[in-house]
Amino acid sequence: MTTTDHESGDNEAGADGSPDPRETHREGQRAFRELTAPIRLSLTVARILGIVYGGLAVVPYVILVQLGEVLLDAARSGVTPERGAVMNLLMWLTGAFGARYGIYFVALTVTHLADVRFGHIVRTRMVDVLARAPLAWFTSANSGAVRKAIQDDTHDIHAVIAHAPVESSAAISAPLSLLVYTFVVDWRLGLLSIATLPVYGLINAWMMRGMGEKTAEMDRHLTRVSATMVEFVSGISVVKAFGTVGRSHRRFTEAAEDFARFYLAWCGPLLTGSALGQAAVSPSLILLISTAGGAALAAAGVVSPVQVVTCAIIALVIPAAIEVLGTTAWSYQIAGASALRIVTLLAVPPLPGGGTEKPRGASIDIDAVSFAYGSTLALDDVSLSVPEGSVTALVGPSGSGKSTLATLVARFADPQRGSVRIGGVDVRDIAPDVLYRHVSFVLQDPQLLDISIRDNIALGARGADDEAVWKAAAHARIDDYIRSLPGGLDSVVGRDAHPSGGQAQRIAIARALLVDAPVLVLDEATAFTDPEAEADIQQALSALVEGKTVLVIAHRPASIAGVDQIAILEGGRLLACGSPDEVAEHPYMRRMSAPSTEGR
Template sequence: MSTAPSLSDTTTAPSPDAVTLESDPRAKDRAGRAAMTELMRPVAGMLRLGRLLSGASAVLAIAPYVALVRLGEILLRAWSSGSAPDAGQVTLTVNVLIGTFCARLTLYFLALAITHFADAKLGAHIRGRIVDAIGRAPLAWFTSTNSGRIRKAIQDDTHTVHTLVAHAPVETTSAVVMPLALLAYALVIDWRLGLLTIAAFPLYAALQAWSMRDMNIKTAEMDTRLARVSATMVEFVSGITVVKAFGRVGHAHDNYAKAAREFSDFYLAWTVPLLKGSALSSSIVAPPVLLLINLGFGSLMAGAGWVSAADVIACALIALVLPASIEVIGHSQWSYQLAGASALRILQVLETPSLPTPPHPAEPQGNDIRFDHVSFSYGETLAVDDVSLDLPAGTTTALIGPSGSGKSTLATLVARFADPDRGTVTIGGVEVRKMTTEVLYRHVAFVLQDPQLLRMSIRDNIALAKPLATLDEVREAARAAMIDDFVLTLPNGYDTVLDDDTDLSGGQAQRIAIARALIVDAPILVLDEATAFTDPESESEIQRALNQLVAGRTVLVIAHRPASVKGADQIAVMERGRLVAVGRHDEIADQPYYAGLLRASATDGDRSAATKEN
């Protein structure tokens, strides 16, 4: 029996591959089925064994009906002869019934146990492959969209596949084999009674086929439309602060409302006829209708002496079982369709592009950095355009430029968030592509504007890159980062777990991130101005911590304020992906962008001083 599609299976914004399939639901359905087959390959043998045991269990389902007919014959024979029923025959029939019933339950339990073990194995296999895939992915790949896809693949989509692996093979096989076995037995009892058991089903099947037409195509389209609703919702919620600030709440909400309205119209247009057809077809195989057909015509046949009363009752009961089996098959097919979309998303995550691993890893022979004619693009957008820049060991270089100038992209190439399209980035004379990630991150540490603390203890957050660090080492790094005193005021000190209930200011979180970088003791440091979004008091403390951090290191800092760059050994100005000026503060003071930055800073300083005087 058909069921209305569930609205609980929301999705994140689609990946580029999914976007390609959006316009063609048939192609998406085919891709989903192929993805499901590929994903289940590691446990295919276990699933076949589960289906085999389930089929054997389903065949044994005819035992109660055989016993019913047999007992009916014994009792009717005894009643006709006026004697007591044969106790031995009755006992044997009951014992066979109990034995086959226990055997059926045992086989069914074993089948479910095998498929659940297969599900556990597949879940561990999928999650392991996802972790391996994202572990080899470029750090630049981890945008908020891709992070949402990973979360959904590991949690939601893997759970959707669970139902298909752990339950569907056993339940679907039983739902197919059991009615066929029962129908075969009904035909053995009497071919006319056997035909009566399925008399209502041709019309039922026709109505179901009509109402369920293009079900797989509609399911794929539903998944795509839900992705659009989810994407507009995330866009609206994530940008609500800016939207409200500019009084554009209504406009931003319209995009989400439009996507939701379009989905609602599609969903109602699909499911209303589906539910009507389902209700009509279900009424045809309702128990009263089936009993009326089987008992009504069966009693006429029994009255004519063609069959016994026990035969009629057994076949009538068989007829009542068939609709439930068909309903299970319908639910399973719907699960397969949903799981196909989930499997497709999982495979897309597993196909995440990975950074090439060097066949012959090398170790840097120094701490200097060199960009040699480096270019890098995001799709068709050129972010870094033929940049050459030398950063001598032990010096501080400040990257400045307007938003979108490419300074952050250039800096993150040092930490190999991605590989340049052209040119090379070298550390100590060795190209970063020729280093293993372990070697690279032993030489390069970074502190970004967003500290990205994990849901674990403060001690583990600080010791993230040095898991075997002692508490004394952790506290030494925390003291240098000016955060030790605060941590000791917490009830659990360094064992305090950071979660949604932990009340940390932005400055405190940033200083924990600085302590994390200090404990690594890497000779090269990439800073994306850590004080950009903090209050003045926190900024002062963070700046003191940074002074500890940068001492003696090669530092590349992405700067936004002139005060942060005046003391740098060199200042590099970027505009539209190109390097337009390099020098010390006094050497580039006349450079247009830098001069404008200085004037704006002076104006802000005058305003601040005037405010204090007032």
């Protein structure tokens, strides 16, 4: 099937036709607000608690100044400090720390519970959307987007929900309350504490220009790299088999190189600015300015040494707060892009639910069907009848529409025009669970899950007993392999069992045998197997197709031996249809029979 890359059509296009990063950034922020709407109250409560937690940071310093003054006055007077006063201040100090971190614990508890709720809501919505999405939507490119949304994007948003509301609020309120206190102690000490902030602010303002747009553009590059990587890795076996590695991985290479060039051009100049900005608010420089200036003021008798030391320690809070705010701002940028991908995934239009009708037989009628992938027309007004109990082969060159037509019968997607009927009933009027009890399919690339062999075979027939599973395995010529495994049917694929391509194909055939659906869609299952495995698979297929209505996608002359009719497609149109003798002289059938053109 032909796959195309999909981009959001709602974004304003950039100069090169790609989405405008500024609009993408704005959409990301809207998507984040939309996703977090159910937990907005919890986040607001957490932010308020974070502000209180940060504001209380000043209390220990106030108490320490008073304690220092008590100790210093006693030392000057040459007397022992009053025990009651000292113990009272220490108790207040301990209580302040306890209250502050108690609030911090409650705030983080609120955000983490909100994060758990958020994850449950979003993942439930994802499962619901993916369960109802057309099977044809799950192309290699979309598989990369799904993997990133489920695995990476939810994790990126987790950091913003579980930690950012508290830490960012505290990173603002704590230094503000502390700096206000330094001005209360002495306005000159307060100015010394923030002496380097204007320099840092100017450098940071220059560095943050277009940050949202650049982050959105970076995320677009990473999404493209992820999608092309999945596409390349998924087809690596075929790529190597046909010696086209260099050409086939070009899309991934180009995507990676584009990202590298963009990232270097963006971040290169920022490295110098970042170094200068960090130097401006480095603890050593802040401490030097605060202590040197404070010592001069203390020598002049304007302030006390305790006040100088306290204000110098407070000034050291500034770099940590700036680092937290910078990290949080970056996290929100990433979270916005992640939220946009999740919202895009959640907006995938579902395949309309089927009705309540049941097929009245196993015939297949395809009536004036047209179907397109975006602007690419895959099928153009195709009509075909497959009588019940017959075998019809779909043949044609690559891209002719064979696979698309076959998958419409299995309702991987719905046609844009026309209808597909099974047993006289439009497949759109059949409930999915009823349809897939009536239609089964075996594809070239068998998909086995990392579960037991038993569960893989019984995937479409839950509740089947071991006797039925063994019977299906025997008919599929895979029972001897299963018995050779240490765990037999309990062997888990990927851990206890590592079936070859031919063995995996026969397990998939056993699965279809157990379902025993009257209609079978078969993509030539022996196209990429060795001769020994091909013989076993052909015997298994003979048992599978017996008495069924079969639609087989044929790539080689051997696949059409014994079929009842052959449908020839090219360019999405049905060119001819008839018995093998009736179409034997068709130009495509002649080319297909020629040894030099055998294959796909």
